[in-house]
Amino acid sequence: MINNLIxxxxxxxxxxxxxxxxxxxxxxxxxPALIAGxxxxxxxxxxxxxxxxxxxxxxxxxxxLCTRKKVTVFDGTAVITGILLAFNLPxxxxxxxxxxxxxxxxxxxKAVFGGLGQNIxxxxxxxxxxxxxxxxxxxxxxxxxxxxxxxxxxxxxAALKEGKxxxxxxxxxxxxxxxGGCLGEVCILALLLGxxxxxxxRYISWHIPFTYILTTGVFVYIFGGDKLFSGxxxxxxxxxxxxxxxxxxxxxxxxxxxxxxxxxxxxxGCGLLTAVIRLWGGYPEGVSxxxxxxxxxxxxxxxxxxxxxxxxx
Amino acid sequence: MxxxxxxxxxxxxxxxxxxxxxxxxxxxxAVSVSVANAIGMGIAATxxxxxxxxxxxxxxxxxxxxxxxxxxIVIIATFVTIAELCMKAYSPALxxxxxxxxxxxxVNCIVLGRAEAYACxxxxxxxxxxxxxxxxxxxxxxxxxxxxxxxxxxGQLLGHTLVKxxxxxxVFGMPSGALLVIGLLLGLFNLLKEKRT
Numbered sequence: 001m002i003n004n005l006i007x008x009x010x011x012x013x014x015x016x017x018x019x020x021x022x023x024x025x026x027x028x029x030x031x032p033a034l035i036a037g038x039x040x041x042x043x044x045x046x047x048x049x050x051x052x053x054x055x056x057x058x059x060x061x062x063x064x065l066c067t068r069k070k071v072t073v074f075d076g077t078a079v080i081t082g083i084l085l086a087f088n089l090p091x092x093x094x095x096x097x098x099x100x101x102x103x104x105x106x107x108x109x110k111a112v113f114g115g116l117g118q119n120i121x122x123x124x125x126x127x128x129x130x131x132x133x134x135x136x137x138x139x140x141x142x143x144x145x146x147x148x149x150x151x152x153x154x155x156x157x158a159a160l161k162e163g164k165x166x167x168x169x170x171x172x173x174x175x176x177x178x179x180g181g182c183l184g185e186v187c188i189l190a191l192l193l194g195x196x197x198x199x200x201x202r203y204i205s206w207h208i209p210f211t212y213i214l215t216t217g218v219f220v221y222i223f224g225g226d227k228l229f230s231g232x233x234x235x236x237x238x239x240x241x242x243x244x245x246x247x248x249x250x251x252x253x254x255x256x257x258x259x260x261x262x263x264x265x266x267x268x269g270c271g272l273l274t275a276v277i278r279l280w281g282g283y284p285e286g287v288s289x290x291x292x293x294x295x296x297x298x299x300x301x302x303x304x305x306x307x308x309x310x311x312x313x
Numbered sequence: 314m315x316x317x318x319x320x321x322x323x324x325x326x327x328x329x330x331x332x333x334x335x336x337x338x339x340x341x342x343a344v345s346v347s348v349a350n351a352i353g354m355g356i357a358a359t360x361x362x363x364x365x366x367x368x369x370x371x372x373x374x375x376x377x378x379x380x381x382x383x384x385x386i387v388i389i390a391t392f393v394t395i396a397e398l399c400m401k402a403y404s405p406a407l408x409x410x411x412x413x414x415x416x417x418x419x420v421n422c423i424v425l426g427r428a429e430a431y432a433c434x435x436x437x438x439x440x441x442x443x444x445x446x447x448x449x450x451x452x453x454x455x456x457x458x459x460x461x462x463x464x465x466x467x468g469q470l471l472g473h474t475l476v477k478x479x480x481x482x483x484v485f486g487m488p489s490g491a492l493l494v495i496g497l498l499l500g501l502f503n504l505l506k507e508k509r510t
Contacts, residue, residue, distance in 0.1 A: 108493070112500070133484040 019116075022203050023076035029194035030083050030248065036177055036187030040145045041091035045183040049086035051095045055102035056082035063111045072116050081105050084124035087184020087244060088288065089131070090142045097138055101127040121295045122252045125288045132288075142180035155181045156239045158284040174238035185241040195247040207263035208256060208270070209246040213237055215271025224279055236278065245287035246270075255295040262298075262305035269294045317442045324446030330423045331454035331495075332502040337423040340414045341455060342491040348471050351459035353407040354414065355452025357396045359445070361418050362427060364392040366444030369432040376433075385428045386419065393419045423451055461494050462486065 037045040060078035105127030110119045132139045177187030198204045217233040224231025270290045277286025330336045344354045376384045397415045400408045432440040466486035468479040484490045
């Protein structure tokens with residue numbers, strides 16, 4: 001009789017959510033953008049993504065077996081890292097590039113810190129920055145959309161940085177992804193569809209993405225034009241990896257602040273850094289560096305935005 | 314004699330200045346871009362270590378305790394000057410590629426660390442082998458790091474291309490690559506140490 005009475009501490013309500021379930025939902029939410037990438041840049045986009053995912057999963061499996069830890073391959077986190085890494089690559093890269101990047105992401109970005117939940121940086125972005133620093137030639141060669149001859153083109157942001165006049169790129173083209181860029185970041189529509197799923201399931205909150213995008217927009221509006229308050233804020237929001245970064249990479253559970261207040265600070269910081277790098281930095285795009293830099297500040301943000309326990313001072 | 318050999322060998326693995334004591338990381342990060350640089354730096358540092366260990370252990374009874382660090386620095390700086398001038402005279406190319414890091418051996422914490430922790434407390438022969446062991450350990454560590462970095466960062470070893478068609482990983486030629494390699498090797502050394510005990 002006694003054994004049937006199990007008294008445990010609260011909470012008592014059980015929800016069927018688990019890490020694996022959330023992560024696989026995130027994988028599903030990324031599929032529209034992948035389909036868009038394949039439609040825009042052709043089958044290469046699919047091969048790059050598959051290569052990155054396979055390499056990430058295999059690395060996770062092998063490292064898990066070597067270190068005799070719990071096998072965490074099936075919770076989908078390695079799959080997400082692979083997909084996000086591939087989304088940050090141009091579609092015409094040689095296939096060894098996503099493989100090397102994915103191995104680096106999982107091994108150096110995640111496993112050396114102790115695996116899932118311990119990494120201080122977003123693993124996919126660690127991989128991307130590594131590739132960017134190592135093989136800039138491949139990482140900045142983009143192809144024109146709907147072009148099977150693989151004509152290289154600059155991203156709209158890179159063209160802007162070089163001071164070229166941006167002709168015939170309308171906001172609609174930017175929104176639908178008809179321009180050069182990384183394979184997963186171009187189609188804003190598909191990314192927003194995926195993000196909507198995460199919002200409906202309440203897997204991500206509005207704090208980071210909205211403050212991030214808003215801050216970038218406002219900052220660019222103020223300082224981005226020839227005179228103050230004349231910047232093309234809509235162009236900056238719709239181009240580059242801002243939407244992908246804000247919804248899918250800045251909202252990573254592990255490397256971002258826990259409290260709502262902390263997340264607001266995190267979002268504003270990401271937005272400021274992104275805008276500063278885009279307007280005055282050496283690179284045309286700053287999303288990945290902005291998120292990584294703010295990842296580094298997360299422990300401090302967490303410390304200073306600790307929630308006061310009710311009844312204490 | 315057996316003791317002396319032990320003093321020598323401890324610097325190579327058990328108390329390796331770079332991987333176990335984690336001393337002198339600044340020159341290690343800076344000069345480990347190529348194996349040639351690493352060998353030059355290692356020889357210069359070994360020479361300084363050896364010379365300063367000998368002199369300091371000889372004069373250790375005459376130096377007043379309160380001003381011992383300035384005295385050590387003067388002795389070390391003398392040997393660094395000798396090393397630097399020799400390098401300038403006999404291999405100007407190496408001197409140019411090592412640059413400021415040769416004069417900076419003066420403040421290298423391996424040299425000062427051995428002076429403070431060992432040479433000022435031990436006799437000449439023991440200090441000699443300690444300095445030599447530490448110098449060799451530092452040189453070997455530098456060569457190991459720079460071999461990995463030079464191969465990955467430029468596909469070469471000592472200027473010879475090893476693998477054709479290898480796409481160099483630029484990041485290993487940069488400071489961030491040095492930190493990566495040193496961090497992973499430190500982890501490996503810790504793992505080996507754990508295994509042994």
